[in-house]
Amino acid sequence: AEKLEIGFATRLRFLSMAELEAARAARYGLSLSLALFVLEDRDALRAAIDQDLERVDWEIGNRLAGGIRQGPDVLARFALGEWALLLPHTGLDGAVAVAQRCLERVCGPELRTASGAPLRLSV
Secondary structure, eight states: OOOOOOOOBOHHHHHHHHHHHHHHHHHHTOOEEEEEEEESOHHHHHHSOHHHHHHHHHHHHHHHHTTSOBTTBEEEEEETTEEEEEEETOOHHHHHHHHHHHHHHHHSSOOBOTTOOBOOEEO
C-alpha cells in the first residue's frame, strides 16, 4: 500500500486562515471551532533524542490529519508537541467529536519515544 503524504499548514498560514474564517463566521453567523493538541508530558518528549523527537512529532501530525476532513479543516504544527486544528462550519458538538476521533487515532497504537516513554495528548 502506498503511504499518503499529508501536508500541514505553516503557523503563519494557519493564523491567516483562522482570521479569515473568524471574520466569515462573524459576518454570516457560521460556526467555527479551534482545537489545540498538546503533549501532556513535555519532559518525556524533551528527554528523547532529537531525531526521534521529530519522528514522533510528525507521526502525531500524520495521525491527527487522518482524523479530519482534508480541505476545509486545517492542521498546523505550532511548536514541538503542539498541533492546532481549525474547523470551519463546525460547532462545539462537532469539534468535540473530531477531537475525540483525533485522540483515538493518536493514542490507538500507543506512541513511544526511542526510550520507551509513552506519549499522551490533551486537547
